[in-house]
Amino acid sequence: VSYIPEDKLLISNDAFGQNIATSYRYADEHDQGDFVRAIKEYYYNIVLPYSPQVLKTLPIVESLDIDMIAPDHGLIHRGEKSVKFIVDMYRQMAEQKPQQRAMVIYDTMWHSTEKMAYAVCSGLEEVGVPTRLMSVKSNHHSEIMTELANCGAVIAGSPTHNNTIMPLMASTLTYMKGLRPQNRVGGAFGSFGWSGESAKVLHEMLASMGMDMPADFVKCNWTPRHEALRACVELGKTVGEALKKKCRGE
Ligand SMILES: Cc1cc2nc3c(=O)[nH]c(=O)nc-3n(C[C@H](O)[C@H](O)[C@H](O)COP(=O)(O)O)c2cc1C
Incomplete structure:
Protein backbone atom coordinates (compact mmCIF):
# COMPACT_ATOMS: atom_id res chain seq x y z
CA VAL A 1 0.00 0.00 0.00
CA GLN A 96 -12.88 -16.10 11.01
CA LYS A 97 -14.47 -16.55 14.43
CA PRO A 98 -17.14 -19.27 14.20
CA GLN A 99 -20.63 -18.01 13.34
CA GLN A 100 -23.79 -19.83 14.32
CA ARG A 101 -25.08 -20.42 10.81
CA ALA A 102 -24.59 -23.38 8.48
CA MET A 103 -24.57 -24.07 4.78
CA VAL A 104 -25.67 -27.32 3.19
CA ILE A 105 -24.23 -27.67 -0.30
CA TYR A 106 -25.15 -30.55 -2.57
CA ASP A 107 -25.35 -31.98 -6.05
CA THR A 108 -27.87 -34.55 -7.24
CA MET A 109 -28.90 -36.38 -10.41
CA TRP A 110 -32.32 -37.76 -9.43
CA HIS A 111 -33.07 -35.97 -6.14
CA SER A 112 -32.13 -38.66 -3.59
CA THR A 113 -29.17 -36.66 -2.28
CA GLU A 114 -31.36 -33.56 -2.44
CA LYS A 115 -33.94 -35.20 -0.14
CA MET A 116 -31.09 -36.03 2.24
CA ALA A 117 -29.99 -32.37 2.10
CA TYR A 118 -33.47 -31.18 3.19
CA ALA A 119 -33.35 -33.61 6.13
CA VAL A 120 -29.89 -32.35 7.17
CA CYS A 121 -31.31 -28.79 7.13
CA SER A 122 -34.20 -29.91 9.36
CA GLY A 123 -31.70 -31.28 11.89
CA LEU A 124 -29.75 -28.03 11.94
CA GLU A 125 -32.94 -26.03 12.36
CA GLU A 126 -34.11 -28.34 15.18
CA VAL A 127 -31.08 -27.30 17.22
CA GLY A 128 -31.49 -23.63 16.36
CA VAL A 129 -28.83 -23.18 13.69
CA PRO A 130 -30.05 -21.07 10.75
CA THR A 131 -29.17 -22.77 7.47
CA ARG A 132 -28.66 -21.89 3.85
CA LEU A 133 -29.27 -24.70 1.33
CA MET A 134 -27.28 -24.33 -1.90
CA SER A 135 -27.19 -26.57 -4.95
CA VAL A 136 -23.79 -26.46 -6.65
CA LYS A 137 -25.64 -26.58 -9.99
CA SER A 138 -27.50 -23.34 -9.38
CA ASN A 139 -24.82 -21.52 -7.34
CA HIS A 140 -21.42 -20.67 -8.79
CA HIS A 141 -18.50 -21.59 -6.53
CA SER A 142 -17.84 -17.88 -5.87
CA GLU A 143 -21.42 -17.53 -4.53
CA ILE A 144 -20.80 -20.46 -2.23
CA MET A 145 -17.58 -18.88 -0.94
CA THR A 146 -19.40 -15.59 -0.34
CA GLU A 147 -22.01 -17.42 1.72
CA LEU A 148 -19.22 -19.11 3.69
CA ALA A 149 -18.39 -15.65 5.06
CA ASN A 150 -21.58 -16.01 7.16
CA CYS A 151 -21.31 -19.71 8.04
CA GLY A 152 -19.41 -21.64 10.70
CA ALA A 153 -20.40 -25.04 9.28
CA VAL A 154 -20.33 -26.70 5.87
CA ILE A 155 -22.24 -29.92 5.24
CA ALA A 156 -21.70 -31.34 1.76
CA GLY A 157 -23.69 -33.98 -0.14
CA SER A 158 -23.11 -35.77 -3.43
CA PRO A 159 -24.30 -38.99 -5.03
CA THR A 160 -21.59 -41.48 -5.94
CA HIS A 161 -20.62 -40.95 -9.56
CA ASN A 162 -17.95 -43.12 -11.17
CA ASN A 163 -16.67 -44.18 -7.76
CA THR A 164 -16.29 -40.63 -6.48
CA ILE A 165 -18.21 -37.36 -6.07
CA MET A 166 -19.92 -35.35 -8.83
CA PRO A 167 -17.62 -33.08 -10.88
CA LEU A 168 -19.23 -29.76 -9.87
CA MET A 169 -18.96 -30.65 -6.18
CA ALA A 170 -15.31 -31.65 -6.72
CA SER A 171 -14.55 -28.30 -8.36
CA THR A 172 -16.41 -26.35 -5.66
CA LEU A 173 -14.52 -28.04 -2.84
CA THR A 174 -11.17 -27.77 -4.63
CA TYR A 175 -11.81 -24.04 -5.00
CA MET A 176 -12.85 -23.75 -1.34
CA LYS A 177 -9.76 -25.61 -0.12
CA GLY A 178 -7.43 -23.32 -2.11
CA LEU A 179 -8.90 -20.31 -0.28
CA ARG A 180 -7.97 -21.92 3.08
CA PRO A 181 -11.05 -21.32 5.24
CA GLN A 182 -10.35 -21.81 8.96
CA ASN A 183 -12.34 -22.68 12.05
CA ARG A 184 -15.25 -24.56 10.48
CA VAL A 185 -17.28 -27.61 11.41
CA GLY A 186 -18.09 -30.09 8.63
CA GLY A 187 -20.30 -33.02 7.70
CA ALA A 188 -20.93 -35.24 4.66
CA PHE A 189 -23.67 -37.34 3.08
CA GLY A 190 -24.75 -38.87 -0.22
CA SER A 191 -26.85 -41.43 -2.06
CA PHE A 192 -25.29 -44.28 -4.03
CA GLY A 193 -26.12 -47.29 -6.18
CA TRP A 194 -23.54 -50.04 -5.68
CA SER A 195 -20.10 -48.95 -4.46
CA GLY A 196 -20.95 -45.76 -2.49
CA GLU A 197 -17.66 -43.85 -2.14
CA SER A 198 -19.02 -40.28 -2.29
CA ALA A 199 -19.86 -39.54 1.38
CA LYS A 200 -16.46 -40.76 2.55
CA VAL A 201 -14.67 -38.75 -0.17
CA LEU A 202 -16.57 -35.61 0.92
CA HIS A 203 -15.84 -36.27 4.58
CA GLU A 204 -12.12 -36.60 3.85
CA MET A 205 -12.06 -33.46 1.67
CA LEU A 206 -13.65 -31.35 4.40
CA ALA A 207 -11.36 -32.87 7.06
CA SER A 208 -8.36 -32.03 4.84
CA MET A 209 -9.39 -28.36 5.14
CA GLY A 210 -8.95 -28.67 8.90
CA MET A 211 -12.69 -28.77 9.65
CA ASP A 212 -13.91 -30.46 12.83
CA MET A 213 -15.92 -33.52 11.75
CA PRO A 214 -18.11 -34.39 14.76
CA ALA A 215 -20.33 -36.99 13.02
CA ASP A 216 -19.81 -40.02 10.77
CA PHE A 217 -20.79 -39.45 7.14
CA VAL A 218 -24.24 -40.68 6.10
CA LYS A 219 -24.66 -42.78 2.97
CA CYS A 220 -27.91 -44.10 1.60
CA ASN A 221 -28.54 -46.80 -1.00
CA TRP A 222 -30.79 -45.32 -3.75
CA THR A 223 -33.83 -43.30 -2.58
CA PRO A 224 -33.74 -42.35 1.12
CA ARG A 225 -36.57 -43.76 3.25
CA HIS A 226 -37.44 -43.04 6.84
CA GLU A 227 -34.29 -44.52 8.41
CA ALA A 228 -31.83 -42.72 6.10
CA LEU A 229 -33.68 -39.43 6.46
CA ARG A 230 -33.61 -39.82 10.25
CA ALA A 231 -29.80 -40.36 10.01
CA CYS A 232 -29.54 -37.13 7.99
CA VAL A 233 -31.57 -35.21 10.59
CA GLU A 234 -29.20 -36.58 13.25
CA LEU A 235 -26.19 -35.50 11.15
CA GLY A 236 -27.59 -31.96 11.03
CA LYS A 237 -28.25 -31.96 14.77
CA THR A 238 -24.76 -33.26 15.66
CA VAL A 239 -23.00 -30.73 13.42
CA GLY A 240 -25.30 -27.97 14.70
CA GLU A 241 -24.57 -28.79 18.35
CA ALA A 242 -20.82 -28.95 17.64
CA LEU A 243 -21.01 -25.54 15.95
CA LYS A 244 -22.89 -24.03 18.88
CA LYS A 245 -20.18 -25.32 21.25
CA LYS A 246 -17.47 -23.87 19.03
CA CYS A 247 -19.27 -20.52 18.97
CA ARG A 248 -19.35 -20.57 22.79
CA GLY A 249 -15.59 -21.24 22.73
CA GLU A 250 -15.91 -24.73 24.28
C1 LIG B 1 -23.21 -42.11 -14.68
C2 LIG B 1 -23.48 -42.69 -13.32
C3 LIG B 1 -22.44 -43.23 -12.60
C4 LIG B 1 -22.67 -43.79 -11.35
N1 LIG B 1 -21.62 -44.33 -10.69
C5 LIG B 1 -21.82 -44.93 -9.50
C6 LIG B 1 -20.75 -45.55 -8.83
O1 LIG B 1 -19.60 -45.56 -9.28
N2 LIG B 1 -20.99 -46.13 -7.63
C7 LIG B 1 -22.25 -46.12 -7.05
O2 LIG B 1 -22.39 -46.61 -5.95
N3 LIG B 1 -23.29 -45.55 -7.69
C8 LIG B 1 -23.13 -44.96 -8.90
N4 LIG B 1 -24.18 -44.38 -9.55
C9 LIG B 1 -25.53 -44.48 -8.97
C10 LIG B 1 -25.95 -43.23 -8.18
O3 LIG B 1 -25.04 -42.93 -7.16
C11 LIG B 1 -27.36 -43.47 -7.58
O4 LIG B 1 -28.29 -43.57 -8.63
C12 LIG B 1 -27.78 -42.41 -6.59
O5 LIG B 1 -28.97 -42.84 -5.91
C13 LIG B 1 -28.08 -41.11 -7.28
O6 LIG B 1 -28.40 -40.14 -6.32
P1 LIG B 1 -29.19 -38.79 -6.72
O7 LIG B 1 -30.65 -39.14 -6.85
O8 LIG B 1 -28.92 -37.84 -5.61
O9 LIG B 1 -28.63 -38.33 -8.02
C14 LIG B 1 -23.98 -43.83 -10.81
C15 LIG B 1 -25.02 -43.25 -11.55
C16 LIG B 1 -24.78 -42.70 -12.78
C17 LIG B 1 -25.92 -42.12 -13.56
Missing part, protein backbone atom coordinates in the same frame (compact mmCIF):
# COMPACT_ATOMS: atom_id res chain seq x y z
CA SER A 2 0.99 3.66 -0.30
CA TYR A 3 0.22 6.24 2.37
CA ILE A 4 0.20 9.94 1.55
CA PRO A 5 0.28 11.75 4.92
CA GLU A 6 -0.41 15.24 3.46
CA ASP A 7 -3.74 13.97 2.12
CA LYS A 8 -4.38 11.38 4.89
CA LEU A 9 -4.92 9.01 1.99
CA LEU A 10 -4.19 5.28 1.88
CA ILE A 11 -3.96 3.79 -1.60
CA SER A 12 -4.60 0.22 -0.64
CA ASN A 13 -4.14 -1.89 -3.77
CA ASP A 14 -6.25 -5.10 -3.45
CA ALA A 15 -7.07 -4.57 0.22
CA PHE A 16 -10.52 -3.13 1.09
CA GLY A 17 -11.69 -3.52 -2.52
CA GLN A 18 -14.84 -4.89 -4.14
CA ASN A 19 -15.99 -5.56 -7.67
CA ILE A 20 -18.60 -2.82 -7.86
CA ALA A 21 -18.63 -0.92 -11.14
CA THR A 22 -20.84 2.15 -10.79
CA SER A 23 -20.91 5.83 -11.59
CA TYR A 24 -20.81 6.44 -7.83
CA ARG A 25 -17.31 7.02 -6.50
CA TYR A 26 -17.73 6.55 -2.74
CA ALA A 27 -18.90 3.60 -0.69
CA ASP A 28 -21.35 5.71 1.34
CA GLU A 29 -23.25 6.57 -1.85
CA HIS A 30 -23.97 2.93 -2.66
CA ASP A 31 -26.67 0.64 -1.22
CA GLN A 32 -25.08 -0.62 2.03
CA GLY A 33 -26.46 -4.17 1.89
CA ASP A 34 -25.11 -4.64 -1.60
CA PHE A 35 -21.81 -3.01 -0.61
CA VAL A 36 -21.28 -5.32 2.41
CA ARG A 37 -22.06 -8.36 0.28
CA ALA A 38 -19.56 -7.23 -2.38
CA ILE A 39 -16.86 -6.75 0.28
CA LYS A 40 -17.47 -10.29 1.55
CA GLU A 41 -17.48 -11.67 -1.99
CA TYR A 42 -14.13 -10.04 -2.77
CA TYR A 43 -12.53 -11.04 0.53
CA TYR A 44 -13.75 -14.63 0.54
CA ASN A 45 -12.81 -15.24 -3.10
CA ILE A 46 -9.45 -13.43 -3.19
CA VAL A 47 -8.02 -12.25 0.12
CA LEU A 48 -9.04 -15.08 2.48
CA PRO A 49 -5.79 -17.14 2.20
CA TYR A 50 -3.85 -14.05 3.26
CA SER A 51 -5.84 -13.54 6.46
CA PRO A 52 -2.77 -13.97 8.72
CA GLN A 53 -1.05 -11.13 6.82
CA VAL A 54 -4.24 -9.03 7.07
CA LEU A 55 -4.29 -9.44 10.85
CA LYS A 56 -0.61 -8.45 11.04
CA THR A 57 -1.12 -5.37 8.85
CA LEU A 58 -4.37 -3.96 10.30
CA PRO A 59 -2.72 -2.47 13.43
CA ILE A 60 -0.32 -0.57 11.15
CA VAL A 61 -3.26 0.77 9.13
CA GLU A 62 -5.00 1.77 12.36
CA SER A 63 -1.91 3.62 13.58
CA LEU A 64 -2.11 5.98 10.59
CA ASP A 65 -4.20 9.12 10.36
CA ILE A 66 -6.51 8.20 7.48
CA ASP A 67 -9.35 10.20 5.94
CA MET A 68 -9.72 8.10 2.86
CA ILE A 69 -8.92 4.57 1.65
CA ALA A 70 -8.78 4.18 -2.12
CA PRO A 71 -8.54 0.54 -3.22
CA ASP A 72 -7.58 -0.44 -6.77
CA HIS A 73 -10.99 -2.06 -7.28
CA GLY A 74 -14.40 -0.57 -6.62
CA LEU A 75 -15.68 2.18 -4.36
CA ILE A 76 -13.57 4.51 -2.20
CA HIS A 77 -14.02 4.70 1.59
CA ARG A 78 -14.16 8.31 2.78
CA GLY A 79 -14.50 9.81 6.22
CA GLU A 80 -13.83 8.42 9.70
CA LYS A 81 -17.02 6.35 9.89
CA SER A 82 -16.51 4.67 6.53
CA VAL A 83 -12.81 3.98 7.20
CA LYS A 84 -13.54 2.47 10.63
CA PHE A 85 -16.36 0.36 9.18
CA ILE A 86 -14.17 -1.27 6.53
CA VAL A 87 -11.19 -1.81 8.85
CA ASP A 88 -13.47 -3.45 11.47
CA MET A 89 -15.07 -5.60 8.80
CA TYR A 90 -11.64 -6.74 7.59
CA ARG A 91 -10.62 -7.74 11.10
CA GLN A 92 -13.82 -9.72 11.54
CA MET A 93 -13.41 -11.51 8.19
CA ALA A 94 -9.71 -12.24 8.80
CA GLU A 95 -10.29 -13.63 12.31
Whole structure:
Protein backbone atom coordinates (compact mmCIF):
# COMPACT_ATOMS: atom_id res chain seq x y z
CA VAL A 1 0.00 0.00 0.00
CA SER A 2 0.99 3.66 -0.30
CA TYR A 3 0.22 6.24 2.37
CA ILE A 4 0.20 9.94 1.55
CA PRO A 5 0.28 11.75 4.92
CA GLU A 6 -0.41 15.24 3.46
CA ASP A 7 -3.74 13.97 2.12
CA LYS A 8 -4.38 11.38 4.89
CA LEU A 9 -4.92 9.01 1.99
CA LEU A 10 -4.19 5.28 1.88
CA ILE A 11 -3.96 3.79 -1.60
CA SER A 12 -4.60 0.22 -0.64
CA ASN A 13 -4.14 -1.89 -3.77
CA ASP A 14 -6.25 -5.10 -3.45
CA ALA A 15 -7.07 -4.57 0.22
CA PHE A 16 -10.52 -3.13 1.09
CA GLY A 17 -11.69 -3.52 -2.52
CA GLN A 18 -14.84 -4.89 -4.14
CA ASN A 19 -15.99 -5.56 -7.67
CA ILE A 20 -18.60 -2.82 -7.86
CA ALA A 21 -18.63 -0.92 -11.14
CA THR A 22 -20.84 2.15 -10.79
CA SER A 23 -20.91 5.83 -11.59
CA TYR A 24 -20.81 6.44 -7.83
CA ARG A 25 -17.31 7.02 -6.50
CA TYR A 26 -17.73 6.55 -2.74
CA ALA A 27 -18.90 3.60 -0.69
CA ASP A 28 -21.35 5.71 1.34
CA GLU A 29 -23.25 6.57 -1.85
CA HIS A 30 -23.97 2.93 -2.66
CA ASP A 31 -26.67 0.64 -1.22
CA GLN A 32 -25.08 -0.62 2.03
CA GLY A 33 -26.46 -4.17 1.89
CA ASP A 34 -25.11 -4.64 -1.60
CA PHE A 35 -21.81 -3.01 -0.61
CA VAL A 36 -21.28 -5.32 2.41
CA ARG A 37 -22.06 -8.36 0.28
CA ALA A 38 -19.56 -7.23 -2.38
CA ILE A 39 -16.86 -6.75 0.28
CA LYS A 40 -17.47 -10.29 1.55
CA GLU A 41 -17.48 -11.67 -1.99
CA TYR A 42 -14.13 -10.04 -2.77
CA TYR A 43 -12.53 -11.04 0.53
CA TYR A 44 -13.75 -14.63 0.54
CA ASN A 45 -12.81 -15.24 -3.10
CA ILE A 46 -9.45 -13.43 -3.19
CA VAL A 47 -8.02 -12.25 0.12
CA LEU A 48 -9.04 -15.08 2.48
CA PRO A 49 -5.79 -17.14 2.20
CA TYR A 50 -3.85 -14.05 3.26
CA SER A 51 -5.84 -13.54 6.46
CA PRO A 52 -2.77 -13.97 8.72
CA GLN A 53 -1.05 -11.13 6.82
CA VAL A 54 -4.24 -9.03 7.07
CA LEU A 55 -4.29 -9.44 10.85
CA LYS A 56 -0.61 -8.45 11.04
CA THR A 57 -1.12 -5.37 8.85
CA LEU A 58 -4.37 -3.96 10.30
CA PRO A 59 -2.72 -2.47 13.43
CA ILE A 60 -0.32 -0.57 11.15
CA VAL A 61 -3.26 0.77 9.13
CA GLU A 62 -5.00 1.77 12.36
CA SER A 63 -1.91 3.62 13.58
CA LEU A 64 -2.11 5.98 10.59
CA ASP A 65 -4.20 9.12 10.36
CA ILE A 66 -6.51 8.20 7.48
CA ASP A 67 -9.35 10.20 5.94
CA MET A 68 -9.72 8.10 2.86
CA ILE A 69 -8.92 4.57 1.65
CA ALA A 70 -8.78 4.18 -2.12
CA PRO A 71 -8.54 0.54 -3.22
CA ASP A 72 -7.58 -0.44 -6.77
CA HIS A 73 -10.99 -2.06 -7.28
CA GLY A 74 -14.40 -0.57 -6.62
CA LEU A 75 -15.68 2.18 -4.36
CA ILE A 76 -13.57 4.51 -2.20
CA HIS A 77 -14.02 4.70 1.59
CA ARG A 78 -14.16 8.31 2.78
CA GLY A 79 -14.50 9.81 6.22
CA GLU A 80 -13.83 8.42 9.70
CA LYS A 81 -17.02 6.35 9.89
CA SER A 82 -16.51 4.67 6.53
CA VAL A 83 -12.81 3.98 7.20
CA LYS A 84 -13.54 2.47 10.63
CA PHE A 85 -16.36 0.36 9.18
CA ILE A 86 -14.17 -1.27 6.53
CA VAL A 87 -11.19 -1.81 8.85
CA ASP A 88 -13.47 -3.45 11.47
CA MET A 89 -15.07 -5.60 8.80
CA TYR A 90 -11.64 -6.74 7.59
CA ARG A 91 -10.62 -7.74 11.10
CA GLN A 92 -13.82 -9.72 11.54
CA MET A 93 -13.41 -11.51 8.19
CA ALA A 94 -9.71 -12.24 8.80
CA GLU A 95 -10.29 -13.63 12.31
CA GLN A 96 -12.88 -16.10 11.01
CA LYS A 97 -14.47 -16.55 14.43
CA PRO A 98 -17.14 -19.27 14.20
CA GLN A 99 -20.63 -18.01 13.34
CA GLN A 100 -23.79 -19.83 14.32
CA ARG A 101 -25.08 -20.42 10.81
CA ALA A 102 -24.59 -23.38 8.48
CA MET A 103 -24.57 -24.07 4.78
CA VAL A 104 -25.67 -27.32 3.19
CA ILE A 105 -24.23 -27.67 -0.30
CA TYR A 106 -25.15 -30.55 -2.57
CA ASP A 107 -25.35 -31.98 -6.05
CA THR A 108 -27.87 -34.55 -7.24
CA MET A 109 -28.90 -36.38 -10.41
CA TRP A 110 -32.32 -37.76 -9.43
CA HIS A 111 -33.07 -35.97 -6.14
CA SER A 112 -32.13 -38.66 -3.59
CA THR A 113 -29.17 -36.66 -2.28
CA GLU A 114 -31.36 -33.56 -2.44
CA LYS A 115 -33.94 -35.20 -0.14
CA MET A 116 -31.09 -36.03 2.24
CA ALA A 117 -29.99 -32.37 2.10
CA TYR A 118 -33.47 -31.18 3.19
CA ALA A 119 -33.35 -33.61 6.13
CA VAL A 120 -29.89 -32.35 7.17
CA CYS A 121 -31.31 -28.79 7.13
CA SER A 122 -34.20 -29.91 9.36
CA GLY A 123 -31.70 -31.28 11.89
CA LEU A 124 -29.75 -28.03 11.94
CA GLU A 125 -32.94 -26.03 12.36
CA GLU A 126 -34.11 -28.34 15.18
CA VAL A 127 -31.08 -27.30 17.22
CA GLY A 128 -31.49 -23.63 16.36
CA VAL A 129 -28.83 -23.18 13.69
CA PRO A 130 -30.05 -21.07 10.75
CA THR A 131 -29.17 -22.77 7.47
CA ARG A 132 -28.66 -21.89 3.85
CA LEU A 133 -29.27 -24.70 1.33
CA MET A 134 -27.28 -24.33 -1.90
CA SER A 135 -27.19 -26.57 -4.95
CA VAL A 136 -23.79 -26.46 -6.65
CA LYS A 137 -25.64 -26.58 -9.99
CA SER A 138 -27.50 -23.34 -9.38
CA ASN A 139 -24.82 -21.52 -7.34
CA HIS A 140 -21.42 -20.67 -8.79
CA HIS A 141 -18.50 -21.59 -6.53
CA SER A 142 -17.84 -17.88 -5.87
CA GLU A 143 -21.42 -17.53 -4.53
CA ILE A 144 -20.80 -20.46 -2.23
CA MET A 145 -17.58 -18.88 -0.94
CA THR A 146 -19.40 -15.59 -0.34
CA GLU A 147 -22.01 -17.42 1.72
CA LEU A 148 -19.22 -19.11 3.69
CA ALA A 149 -18.39 -15.65 5.06
CA ASN A 150 -21.58 -16.01 7.16
CA CYS A 151 -21.31 -19.71 8.04
CA GLY A 152 -19.41 -21.64 10.70
CA ALA A 153 -20.40 -25.04 9.28
CA VAL A 154 -20.33 -26.70 5.87
CA ILE A 155 -22.24 -29.92 5.24
CA ALA A 156 -21.70 -31.34 1.76
CA GLY A 157 -23.69 -33.98 -0.14
CA SER A 158 -23.11 -35.77 -3.43
CA PRO A 159 -24.30 -38.99 -5.03
CA THR A 160 -21.59 -41.48 -5.94
CA HIS A 161 -20.62 -40.95 -9.56
CA ASN A 162 -17.95 -43.12 -11.17
CA ASN A 163 -16.67 -44.18 -7.76
CA THR A 164 -16.29 -40.63 -6.48
CA ILE A 165 -18.21 -37.36 -6.07
CA MET A 166 -19.92 -35.35 -8.83
CA PRO A 167 -17.62 -33.08 -10.88
CA LEU A 168 -19.23 -29.76 -9.87
CA MET A 169 -18.96 -30.65 -6.18
CA ALA A 170 -15.31 -31.65 -6.72
CA SER A 171 -14.55 -28.30 -8.36
CA THR A 172 -16.41 -26.35 -5.66
CA LEU A 173 -14.52 -28.04 -2.84
CA THR A 174 -11.17 -27.77 -4.63
CA TYR A 175 -11.81 -24.04 -5.00
CA MET A 176 -12.85 -23.75 -1.34
CA LYS A 177 -9.76 -25.61 -0.12
CA GLY A 178 -7.43 -23.32 -2.11
CA LEU A 179 -8.90 -20.31 -0.28
CA ARG A 180 -7.97 -21.92 3.08
CA PRO A 181 -11.05 -21.32 5.24
CA GLN A 182 -10.35 -21.81 8.96
CA ASN A 183 -12.34 -22.68 12.05
CA ARG A 184 -15.25 -24.56 10.48
CA VAL A 185 -17.28 -27.61 11.41
CA GLY A 186 -18.09 -30.09 8.63
CA GLY A 187 -20.30 -33.02 7.70
CA ALA A 188 -20.93 -35.24 4.66
CA PHE A 189 -23.67 -37.34 3.08
CA GLY A 190 -24.75 -38.87 -0.22
CA SER A 191 -26.85 -41.43 -2.06
CA PHE A 192 -25.29 -44.28 -4.03
CA GLY A 193 -26.12 -47.29 -6.18
CA TRP A 194 -23.54 -50.04 -5.68
CA SER A 195 -20.10 -48.95 -4.46
CA GLY A 196 -20.95 -45.76 -2.49
CA GLU A 197 -17.66 -43.85 -2.14
CA SER A 198 -19.02 -40.28 -2.29
CA ALA A 199 -19.86 -39.54 1.38
CA LYS A 200 -16.46 -40.76 2.55
CA VAL A 201 -14.67 -38.75 -0.17
CA LEU A 202 -16.57 -35.61 0.92
CA HIS A 203 -15.84 -36.27 4.58
CA GLU A 204 -12.12 -36.60 3.85
CA MET A 205 -12.06 -33.46 1.67
CA LEU A 206 -13.65 -31.35 4.40
CA ALA A 207 -11.36 -32.87 7.06
CA SER A 208 -8.36 -32.03 4.84
CA MET A 209 -9.39 -28.36 5.14
CA GLY A 210 -8.95 -28.67 8.90
CA MET A 211 -12.69 -28.77 9.65
CA ASP A 212 -13.91 -30.46 12.83
CA MET A 213 -15.92 -33.52 11.75
CA PRO A 214 -18.11 -34.39 14.76
CA ALA A 215 -20.33 -36.99 13.02
CA ASP A 216 -19.81 -40.02 10.77
CA PHE A 217 -20.79 -39.45 7.14
CA VAL A 218 -24.24 -40.68 6.10
CA LYS A 219 -24.66 -42.78 2.97
CA CYS A 220 -27.91 -44.10 1.60
CA ASN A 221 -28.54 -46.80 -1.00
CA TRP A 222 -30.79 -45.32 -3.75
CA THR A 223 -33.83 -43.30 -2.58
CA PRO A 224 -33.74 -42.35 1.12
CA ARG A 225 -36.57 -43.76 3.25
CA HIS A 226 -37.44 -43.04 6.84
CA GLU A 227 -34.29 -44.52 8.41
CA ALA A 228 -31.83 -42.72 6.10
CA LEU A 229 -33.68 -39.43 6.46
CA ARG A 230 -33.61 -39.82 10.25
CA ALA A 231 -29.80 -40.36 10.01
CA CYS A 232 -29.54 -37.13 7.99
CA VAL A 233 -31.57 -35.21 10.59
CA GLU A 234 -29.20 -36.58 13.25
CA LEU A 235 -26.19 -35.50 11.15
CA GLY A 236 -27.59 -31.96 11.03
CA LYS A 237 -28.25 -31.96 14.77
CA THR A 238 -24.76 -33.26 15.66
CA VAL A 239 -23.00 -30.73 13.42
CA GLY A 240 -25.30 -27.97 14.70
CA GLU A 241 -24.57 -28.79 18.35
CA ALA A 242 -20.82 -28.95 17.64
CA LEU A 243 -21.01 -25.54 15.95
CA LYS A 244 -22.89 -24.03 18.88
CA LYS A 245 -20.18 -25.32 21.25
CA LYS A 246 -17.47 -23.87 19.03
CA CYS A 247 -19.27 -20.52 18.97
CA ARG A 248 -19.35 -20.57 22.79
CA GLY A 249 -15.59 -21.24 22.73
CA GLU A 250 -15.91 -24.73 24.28
C1 LIG B 1 -23.21 -42.11 -14.68
C2 LIG B 1 -23.48 -42.69 -13.32
C3 LIG B 1 -22.44 -43.23 -12.60
C4 LIG B 1 -22.67 -43.79 -11.35
N1 LIG B 1 -21.62 -44.33 -10.69
C5 LIG B 1 -21.82 -44.93 -9.50
C6 LIG B 1 -20.75 -45.55 -8.83
O1 LIG B 1 -19.60 -45.56 -9.28
N2 LIG B 1 -20.99 -46.13 -7.63
C7 LIG B 1 -22.25 -46.12 -7.05
O2 LIG B 1 -22.39 -46.61 -5.95
N3 LIG B 1 -23.29 -45.55 -7.69
C8 LIG B 1 -23.13 -44.96 -8.90
N4 LIG B 1 -24.18 -44.38 -9.55
C9 LIG B 1 -25.53 -44.48 -8.97
C10 LIG B 1 -25.95 -43.23 -8.18
O3 LIG B 1 -25.04 -42.93 -7.16
C11 LIG B 1 -27.36 -43.47 -7.58
O4 LIG B 1 -28.29 -43.57 -8.63
C12 LIG B 1 -27.78 -42.41 -6.59
O5 LIG B 1 -28.97 -42.84 -5.91
C13 LIG B 1 -28.08 -41.11 -7.28
O6 LIG B 1 -28.40 -40.14 -6.32
P1 LIG B 1 -29.19 -38.79 -6.72
O7 LIG B 1 -30.65 -39.14 -6.85
O8 LIG B 1 -28.92 -37.84 -5.61
O9 LIG B 1 -28.63 -38.33 -8.02
C14 LIG B 1 -23.98 -43.83 -10.81
C15 LIG B 1 -25.02 -43.25 -11.55
C16 LIG B 1 -24.78 -42.70 -12.78
C17 LIG B 1 -25.92 -42.12 -13.56
